[in-house]
Amino acid sequence: MIHINNTKIKVPMPELKFRKRHQGVFDALRERGCSNIVSIIAANRTNDVSPRAQQDLLKPSITDMDFWKLKDIDIAADRILLAKQRGEYISLATDFDVDGISSAVLMKKALVEYMGFDEDKVNIDVNYRMEIGYGFSKAAMELMFEKAGDNPPTLVITADQGSNDSVTAGLYKERMASLGYDYADVIVTDHHDIDEGNTCPEALAFINPRRPDDDFEDPTICGCMVALLVMSAARAHMVNEGVLPEDSPNLGELLMYACLATVADCVSLKSGINRFVIRRGLVDINNEVIPAWTVLKRKVNKPADMITAQDLAFKLGPAINADSRTGGDGSNAINFLMAKTVDEANFYFEELTSKNNRRKDIELSMLEAALADASEQYYEKGMRGLSVYLPNGSHGIHGIVASRIKERFNCPVIVFSPSDVNEKDHPERHITGSGRCIEELSIIDIVKKEILPTCPAIKAGGHPAAMGMTITLKQFPQFQKLFDLNVKKDSVKAGMSDSDFYPTVKIDHLIKDGSLRVLQGMGLLEEQKKLEPYGQRFEAPVFGINGRFSRANPTRTGEHMKLHFIDSLGHEHSAMCFFYGRQPWLSILEVGQEYTFAVSVNYNNFEGKMGMLIEGIAEGFNNISR
Structure with missing residues (x-):
């Protein structure tokens, strides 16, 4: 107890x-x-x-890494060069979590500070988590146009999203054509799983190491790292074309943002590339190359000690995520990472801390209800795929709650909350779910391959360890049964027994x-x-x-x-x-x-x-x- x-x-x-x-x-x-x-x-x-x-474990290196192996990266590099030559307006359309926020900051710095783009023409459009949700959706596109006013972007570059949003890319191009623009393109950069058979045809370039036809050596890199490689390719192309001098600085210093994202996004740390990114990024973080890192060191009480990956994972990462989880638009997080002075960084860190404290209060209340429900499913109903609906839950926070429950029972878990907290319960009410999985199984395969053919979702995406989805309230009972059934079925295929659905501390x-x-x-x-x-x-x-x-x-x-x-x-x-x-x-x-x-x-x-x-x-x- x-x-x-x-x-x-x-x-x-x-x-x-x-x-x-x-x-x-x-x-x-x-x-x-x-x-x-x-x-x-x-x-x-x-x-x-x-x-x-x-070597990957003890002395990881990226000396042999070739970013040109990423499919379509050459097309993206050429289009970014063209945007510079034309002086185009660009939208950086990113997800709202640490990976997306880090990607937005990295890409803007790369374009403006390293490649000479006009700062006023490169706009960051982070998804508004509580109103829009995940993905380059129609709602996200409409907000992008609203913010752009009389200067809509002729180039949209996504990060940490977009793989399954080809329809929106097509709608964007149609809108731009109706506004009289002769050209408008979308470059998708992402790392999430791709719907079977999807090639994102409306995107000019589709860069994702998880593409079935991709030759890049590591599909586990985070979205921010994909964005960094695309920016690096664009810089290299500009040097080759004489647009930038040969001695122009490379983007190595921006690895610190990919470091933060790699830690926070829970990608595999068996990967040599991911291990290198974190090690190299932590050097710059501990050297306090930007005001944000100076403030971080002070706030985690490490003036003489070194910031570690654990500090990023358990202290900074949750604070950045709390910005959008509690109803914000991600601007506090972006402003913290882009602050030009220590005072400015300190101000935004305090804002993030306040939001994170609020997030903790909400999380505890949700965890109380969700754990009680999950306990009943586990003990009284013998369920091993646990799915919980919290009618008073916050969809900005239920992913954390899902992680906590997974740790308690060592079972795959999906926690659902209302998409609109102000809407009353009715059968067609949209509820969003956030799932977390145990190491032996893939939650995205269980849901997409086994459940969605008979219980279709409004949308679903993610990767083996974590996913998000939206269904209607009337679908939840059916989904709950199918999730448990298929978790058990896939566990048998994986050689698991029922005793494996039990928490262990690995010594x-x-x-x-x-x-x-x-x-x-x-x-x-x-x-x-x-x-x-x-x-x-x-x-x-x-x-x-x-x-x-x-x-x-x-x-x-x-x-x-x-x-x-x-x-x-x-x-x-x-x-x-x-x-x-x-x-x-x-x-x-x-x-x-x-x-x-x-x-x-x-x-x-x-x-x-x-x-x-x-x-x-x-x-x-x-x-x-x-």
Whole structure:
């Protein structure tokens, strides 16, 4: 049982379970000279023993990357050059999340500061999440025209969206023709899954590494990285054509925006390209090359320490997303990233922080209702594909709630909320859903291939780990049944059993006996850092430690708690437990009893030493299954 507000909710007690270790990878890294800890962490996350895979993990590089392999990128580069020569108005039409916001800022900086476009002729058109939703839709197009006034854009470049919006591209060209324009084009840059058979024919150029006919080596890059590669191709083309001098700066510094987007968009961090982007971007972020990064360092209390991928994922990313999640248009986020002074960046960061605090309040209320519903589905109905409708929910926030529920039950989850909160419930009411999936399955395949043929959606899109969709309220009961049915069916195909639909804390290594001395200094943390960044598909390591629970101290706010335990060598350790009332293992703790503590380690900036975070607890010593 856990407590959220005044509600008791039954959730599973996570099992501590060793990660499967690939002995070949472990041996290869040890032969290379890597430490035992580094070799363990890597061998627990990949089965690729090739030298290239080792390089991707330890020293990722993009030296061999060829952006010209992206289909249509040459067409896009040529059209962007033409827009410069004509002095055209351009719309940067992007999604509203961190990936889309970062893409918008990156493209505007690339065009204006690196390629010499007129700043007043390059407009950012971020989708208004709460009113328009995802995609380059007709509503998004109408808002773009409204904002443009007497100067409609003759070139639209999308980012992080557009793959399945060819119809809107056609409507845009028709509108421009009716206004008397001889030319008007759409360049689609995206990274989301593409509807089967779709070629986005109304777009002049369609750049997406997930295209079936694409030759680019990595389909897992984020939308902002796709946008950066398109801008890089345009710059290279301008140099080749003599429009820009040969010594004009490349766009390497803009990798810091792709770094932020790569972290926040939950793309695979097994990818060498994605790992390089984050590592290289963090260098510029920590060098504070723009005022936004100076403010970020101050706000996360790291004046002397380094900003990490975790800071971007859990501190800046949610604040940027909160701008649109709470009804904003994304302008605060854009202004923060484009601020020219520290004071300006600080002002917009405070705005984002205020919105994020509001988002947290709404999220907790939604989570209370959604978890209670999901718990009933899981325990009483035996469902493993969990779909929840929240009549009072906010569709700007339900994606976060879906993630929280997925973590609690280790089941694919879709949370639906009304598209229009002011509209009363009726059968044709539009409800939007945000889904999150477990690693073994693909939520986009389950929905698009198995469900939509018999329960068609108004729209749906995404990728294997996350998706969004819109259906009518009357469809929800049918969808709920089909989602559970097809999750179970696909799980059988994937070789899963029902016991796999249960939360686990994956343990990399049990530290015990003489090895416990590694916990006394910074050695463990230093070894762990050699494999950063951690994230999607390459999660941060968790270690097991046997100990006797000795005491607990609530923090000043009372929300969190510091737990103390004594290991077999008699050393006392402390570990933070955030929101301890929401942890199912709280009731099993007794002073003096033996437990296996699952902990992650980080740098404790306040105490200047290695810190621990509680990830899970099991009764008894060595209570980790295989």
